Amino acid sequence: xxxxxxxxxxxxxxxxxxxxxxxTQAFLDAHPxxxxxxxxxxxxxxxxxxxxxxxxxxxxxxxAHVDTYRGYADGGEGEPEMREALAKRYAKYGVNLDVxxxxxxxxxxxxxxxxxxxxxxxxxxxxxDPAYPVYVDSNVIAGRTGESVEGQYEGIVYMPCTExxxxxxxLPGDKVDLIYxxxxxxxxxxxxxxxxxxxxxxxxxxxxxxxxxxxxxxGYISDPEFPRSIYEVEGAKSCAIELNSFSKDIxxxxxxxxxxxxxxxxxxxxxxxxxxxxxxxxxxxTFFNGASNIVQxxxxxxxxxxxxxxxxxxISYYMANAKLIRSTLEDIGLTVFxxxxxxxxxxxxxxxxxxxDFFEKLLSETHVVGTPGSGFGxxxxxxxRLSSFGHREDIEDAVExxxxxxxx
Amino acid sequence: xxxxxxxxxxxxxxxxxxxxxxxTQAFLDAHPxxxxxxxxxxxxxxxxxxxxxxxxxxxxxxxAHVDTYRGYADGGEGEPEMREALAKRYAKYGVNLDVxxxxxxxxxxxxxxxxxxxxxxxxxxxxxDPAYPVYVDSNVIAGRTGESVEGQYEGIVYMPCTExxxxxxxLPGDKVDLIYxxxxxxxxxxxxxxxxxxxxxxxxxxxxxxxxxxxxxxGYISDPEFPRSIYEVEGAKSCAIELNSFSKDIxxxxxxxxxxxxxxxxxxxxxxxxxxxxxxxxxxxTFFNGASNIVQxxxxxxxxxxxxxxxxxxISYYMANAKLIRSTLEDIGLTVFxxxxxxxxxxxxxxxxxxxDFFEKLLSETHVVGTPGSGFGxxxxxxxRLSSFGHREDIEDAVExxxxxxxx
Numbered sequence: 001x002x003x004x005x006x007x008x009x010x011x012x013x014x015x016x017x018x019x020x021x022x023x024t025q026a027f028l029d030a031h032p033x034x035x036x037x038x039x040x041x042x043x044x045x046x047x048x049x050x051x052x053x054x055x056x057x058x059x060x061x062x063x064a065h066v067d068t069y070r071g072y073a074d075g076g077e078g079e080p081e082m083r084e085a086l087a088k089r090y091a092k093y094g095v096n097l098d099v100x101x102x103x104x105x106x107x108x109x110x111x112x113x114x115x116x117x118x119x120x121x122x123x124x125x126x127x128x129d130p131a132y133p134v135y136v137d138s139n140v141i142a143g144r145t146g147e148s149v150e151g152q153y154e155g156i157v158y159m160p161c162t163e164x165x166x167x168x169x170x171l172p173g174d175k176v177d178l179i180y181x182x183x184x185x186x187x188x189x190x191x192x193x194x195x196x197x198x199x200x201x202x203x204x205x206x207x208x209x210x211x212x213x214x215x216x217x218x219g220y221i222s223d224p225e226f227p228r229s230i231y232e233v234e235g236a237k238s239c240a241i242e243l244n245s246f247s248k249d250i251x252x253x254x255x256x257x258x259x260x261x262x263x264x265x266x267x268x269x270x271x272x273x274x275x276x277x278x279x280x281x282x283x284x285x286t287f288f289n290g291a292s293n294i295v296q297x298x299x300x301x302x303x304x305x306x307x308x309x310x311x312x313x314x315i316s317y318y319m320a321n322a323k324l325i326r327s328t329l330e331d332i333g334l335t336v337f338x339x340x341x342x343x344x345x346x347x348x349x350x351x352x353x354x355x356x357d358f359f360e361k362l363l364s365e366t367h368v369v370g371t372p373g374s375g376f377g378x379x380x381x382x383x384x385r386l387s388s389f390g391h392r393e394d395i396e397d398a399v400e401x402x403x404x405x406x407x408x
Numbered sequence: 409x410x411x412x413x414x415x416x417x418x419x420x421x422x423x424x425x426x427x428x429x430x431x432t433q434a435f436l437d438a439h440p441x442x443x444x445x446x447x448x449x450x451x452x453x454x455x456x457x458x459x460x461x462x463x464x465x466x467x468x469x470x471x472a473h474v475d476t477y478r479g480y481a482d483g484g485e486g487e488p489e490m491r492e493a494l495a496k497r498y499a500k501y502g503v504n505l506d507v508x509x510x511x512x513x514x515x516x517x518x519x520x521x522x523x524x525x526x527x528x529x530x531x532x533x534x535x536x537d538p539a540y541p542v543y544v545d546s547n548v549i550a551g552r553t554g555e556s557v558e559g560q561y562e563g564i565v566y567m568p569c570t571e572x573x574x575x576x577x578x579l580p581g582d583k584v585d586l587i588y589x590x591x592x593x594x595x596x597x598x599x600x601x602x603x604x605x606x607x608x609x610x611x612x613x614x615x616x617x618x619x620x621x622x623x624x625x626x627g628y629i630s631d632p633e634f635p636r637s638i639y640e641v642e643g644a645k646s647c648a649i650e651l652n653s654f655s656k657d658i659x660x661x662x663x664x665x666x667x668x669x670x671x672x673x674x675x676x677x678x679x680x681x682x683x684x685x686x687x688x689x690x691x692x693x694t695f696f697n698g699a700s701n702i703v704q705x706x707x708x709x710x711x712x713x714x715x716x717x718x719x720x721x722x723i724s725y726y727m728a729n730a731k732l733i734r735s736t737l738e739d740i741g742l743t744v745f746x747x748x749x750x751x752x753x754x755x756x757x758x759x760x761x762x763x764x765d766f767f768e769k770l771l772s773e774t775h776v777v778g779t780p781g782s783g784f785g786x787x788x789x790x791x792x793r794l795s796s797f798g799h800r801e802d803i804e805d806a807v808e809x810x811x812x813x814x815x816x
Contacts, residue, residue, distance in 0.1 A: 001616040001617070001676065001678040002585040002677060002683065003527065003530055003531060003676070004526060004676065004678075005525065005526050005527060005528055008526065016694060018483055041480065045477065047471065047477050049478070053468060053469075053471070055758055056471075056702065057465060060456075060461060060465055060468060060706075061461075064458075066455045066799070069453065069454065069455050069456070069659070070662045071451040071452040071661035072449065072657070072661045074426070075429075096517040106514055106664075106696075107697050107699070107700075109695075110697065113694055113696075114695060116467040117413065117549070119411065120411035123410055133453055134695075137694045138695065141525070141691070141694065144723060153424075170768045177409060203758070208409040211412045240499060254478045254481060254593045254700070254701035255471065255700050256701075268409065268412065269409055269412060276412065279412060282419070283549070285426060286545045287517075287518060287521040287786055288517070289515050289661075290662070291514075291664070292514070292662070292700045292702075292703050293664075294464065294702065295700050295702065295811055304799075320449070377767070383750055389479075391474070
């Protein structure tokens, strides 16, 4: 008799975003004729940059002709041109990478869910609290946790990110083995300094821990003082895996393209140089066959001068939205964080309301959909995430509705 | 201290195809100026069908305009249009599916590797022997096996597919829980009858086992007597998950698109109707964000009349290659199977040579690269797979070289 993976039953709730979609739909069903403004899921809304569109058409045409057609790549690690282009981009931050250290994927969500699978089940996992739910959920499903008790899974070390510590966690008191860090942060919108990251790199090197550094929003950093890659921090190559994405820089949320970096010099346990890189290579070759070649080849246009400029324009567009949301919320007396080097704003709920209560209040009073902070972890309770992805006019409508209709 | 997943060290060899690539490269390095003809990996070579190219351009243009742009889909299960089109296609075989039972993915490789993860580690896994390596490797990595002993992993039930049983396995003698069946078969090129599949469906229903039915080559069946979907067999919906792909039908090996079907009525253990479907849904929403929307929307053109005809033409092209390879091999006195409802030919090595010895012999004498049967499992020893994917002129060159240069 086949049995199911019992770890799924430990999951405390459905994946956060489908849950929000369901609640929003329920509201729409109960209020025919009413429209909602979605600042919940961080979903891009603007058309792809022209250079990327041209690149994609060119890639489609390449597959349309027998001389330029490509089938399977040699492995699941990506098309050679894309790996090279990514490796070269890191040189801009003073980071030297070999092509073999760069793996192209269908997005940072897949990588951040799958990366745990090359490590043992006995590792103690630490996450920022709040955090992107995939980090925790993938470890629950893999079996690294116990049950969920009062919003926390037994066995996970939660590192609170609070107003007091500026939303960057203190080093873990307990000894931990696998550490997820996201900067610029989803959901708090905070960004880590080099010194803050150095603290974790030093910790990881001392304890032979591994850092999974999610840099999916690095393109949103406008101040070069903040590191865009953890490898800008000395020693990080020996202890950190970096995950990144094209989703938010060029509107590829649905087009799907990301990458990971597993340095050769990363060593843990009895695994010497190259071993962890080799495990990830084997994982990607067994469970995956590479991101779409059309998408990979099409996205190469991003590395041209015009591609970079258009990418910057798209980021600036969303960041102008962020500025508008932030100023409106401040105007009406709310306390808000983030939105300066990240597309997310982290709003303190008024009067100590719970995150889900505020979700319902915001939806019913203003018809704006946001994301309850508690959906990202226990320390997210009492906070609320607003995303700055949206058409300018919709963002304007949303903030206007909040300004007029939210009863504080 | 972080530890690595110890199951990776159980893997007996590198993933098969990179291994072949390395050995081929070594031959090329040792013989400058010599070219090889690749009938090893089943990699498509012909340009995408015109209707698909048009569909992809249209999908790129949709993402280029703000009114038609799409970001994340609502979930990782696929764009609604593609799920609907796939469900409708099944109706042609007399199979009724709800849209919620169809999951779009980036390919059957990912699905066939990942599907085991929603089941418990205590399940006994049975595979056809020989089989596509991903079935076994994904279970080794997940921890459902012991060590590899003489080419077999402890804990896996190997179901021999031999000349004697027509390359379709007898029902397992031991009680097993998860059963991988591939038809048309990779690597043997055999195709299962309805009666053969019914035997396994009845077994699965009696023992509450689950069948993973890999139908990635179903498009290559030309005789309607052979089932293209396991759901053509009565009762299969209560015990079988089907995996399929656009890779070989429209040349999407590198473009990446596939799908899986998890029927609502599939029940196992304490998991009632809808539960397993829900687990796969949760898995896809947590570890995956959907196949590229450009690829999904572009491939909708496959379901038009002209799209279907072009798809059929592509299949016919490769099957003409198969016929050519088969007749040449027979001409020179070799024994060969398959290649009639599948793009693979399964050659019996002459004089009882080992599969890898024949690999080296064929490469050095004829400069043709094939795939050693033993790479697919112990019962593949003494056999050799040739793929019919290739340009006609290259296939002609390859068979001519075999005819002239292979010393028998």
